[in-house]
Amino acid sequence: MITAGIVGGTGYTGVELLRLLAGHPQVTLEVITSRAQAGQPVSAIYPNLRGHLDLAFSEPDPAALGACDVVFFATPNGTAMEMAPELIERGARVIDLGADFRIRDLEVWSQWYGMTHQCPDLAAEAVYGLPERYREAIRGARLVANPGCYPTAVQLGLIPLLEAGAVDTANIVADAKSGASGAGRQPRQHTLLCEAGENFHAYGASGHRHLPEIRQGLVEAAGGEVGLTFVPHLVPMVRGIHATLYARLHDPAADLQALYEERFADEPFVDVLPPGSHPETRTVRGSNMVRIAVHRPEGGDMALVLAVEDNLVKGAAGQAVQNMNLMFDLPEAMGLQGIPVLP
Ligand SMILES: NC(=O)C1=CN([C@@H]2O[C@H](COP(=O)(O)OP(=O)(O)OC[C@H]3O[C@@H](n4cnc5c(N)ncnc54)[C@H](OP(=O)(O)O)[C@@H]3O)[C@@H](O)[C@H]2O)C=CC1
Ligand SMILES: CC(=O)N[C@@H](CCC(=O)OP(=O)(O)O)C(=O)O
Numbered sequence: 001m002i003t004a005g006i007v008g009g010t011g012y013t014g015v016e017l018l019r020l021l022a023g024h025p026q027v028t029l030e031v032i033t034s035r036a037q038a039g040q041p042v043s044a045i046y047p048n049l050r051g052h053l054d055l056a057f058s059e060p061d062p063a064a065l066g067a068c069d070v071v072f073f074a075t076p077n078g079t080a081m082e083m084a085p086e087l088i089e090r091g092a093r094v095i096d097l098g099a100d101f102r103i104r105d106l107e108v109w110s111q112w113y114g115m116t117h118q119c120p121d122l123a124a125e126a127v128y129g130l131p132e133r134y135r136e137a138i139r140g141a142r143l144v145a146n147p148g149c150y151p152t153a154v155q156l157g158l159i160p161l162l163e164a165g166a167v168d169t170a171n172i173v174a175d176a177k178s179g180a181s182g183a184g185r186q187p188r189q190h191t192l193l194c195e196a197g198e199n200f201h202a203y204g205a206s207g208h209r210h211l212p213e214i215r216q217g218l219v220e221a222a223g224g225e226v227g228l229t230f231v232p233h234l235v236p237m238v239r240g241i242h243a244t245l246y247a248r249l250h251d252p253a254a255d256l257q258a259l260y261e262e263r264f265a266d267e268p269f270v271d272v273l274p275p276g277s278h279p280e281t282r283t284v285r286g287s288n289m290v291r292i293a294v295h296r297p298e299g300g301d302m303a304l305v306l307a308v309e310d311n312l313v314k315g316a317a318g319q320a321v322q323n324m325n326l327m328f329d330l331p332e333a334m335g336l337q338g339i340p341v342l343p
Helices: 012-022 062-066 080-089 106-113 120-125 131-139 149-163 210-222 256-263 313-327
Strands: 002-007 027-033 070-073 093-096 143-145 172-178 228-234 241-248 270-272 290-295 302-309
Touching: 002 012, 002 062, 012 027, 012 313, 027 062, 062 080, 070 080, 070 313, 080 093, 080 120, 093 313, 106 120, 106 210, 131 149, 131 210, 131 313, 143 313, 149 172, 149 210, 149 228, 149 241, 149 256, 149 290, 149 302, 149 313, 210 228, 256 270, 256 290, 302 313
Parallel strands: 002 027, 002 070, 070 093, 093 143, 172 228, 270 290
Antiparallel strands: 172 241, 241 302, 290 302
């Protein structure tokens, strides 16, 4: 059995990790931290876990965490970089659901996150945890940077086109919508029911912190520069991301359906839908699956890709468990085969 610890167990990604790890046949949860809730049983804060997890929140303790085989950080950006070096020194492997290790150029990282990086050496060895691109490197990693929610949907939607050199990389557009759980559990005015309900708007249109992360992945897939416009939107639902992606094809007659089916044929968590499909966020709710449909709108030369994921699962906790499975030589889909909840 693998022993696991979670730093930051009271946010939405933390509780989603708890739900997935409590049902994982090869994991024993040893430590789950919250400074605010230390001493409280997990089920007192999250009653959905009652009967599934006999554990209480504790203060973050490097000795207890460092004794685990794997430690997940489900904490605000800037927390993992403070603690990860000591935990790795003590022998734990670390998966950060935040953004501390996602961007390789630390100057770019500092510009977007407004902090100075605390462990540049460790950042240099971190592996970006998108299994569909970096599976082999993830297997051997001590430190995995779990991708962001929007970056997962956008990169998976675009990499077949970029790897194949099928599109003009100068002007790619990613128009993405997220449910409010993407903003975390901390109360904020814009996610109140009365503000987010019956409402719909873009945000971060002139620059969102996921832009450099997505661009980094697309540049690697394309093997050259990529011009990307990324616009996120908040939609009045709890879970789910829908990305609508546009890129101009070099060959308007290219067989996109075959390209996507072949690229993802062996991927356990990418489902390429039949021609003409329009994926719905509710078809992936609570699951680690990304569903993708490709279109070539009538009369044009644009590739149009539609991708949906659950931001808390494939966009965060589920992908983290997928990475853990790879790091510990377990079947990649272990503990992640739950069927999406619908309606
Ligand atoms: N929501 C989403 O869809 C996605 C979120 N993420 C990322 O996952 C991370 C967690 O997000 P979310 O689940 O929304 O969590 P929240 O930000 O709502 O929760 C944060 C958790 O971290 C703990 N925490 C806060 N500060 C510290 C600290 N300095 N040291 C130790 N623990 C701390 C809190 O507990 P306490 O203060 O009691 O110790 C709490 O349990 C973020 O980096 C987020 O960007 C990634 C992908 C998707
Ligand atoms: C709806 C919403 O607010 N979404 C968040 C992104 C989700 C998140 O926390 O992103 P990370 O992947 O960087 O951790 C936002 O736009 O800031």
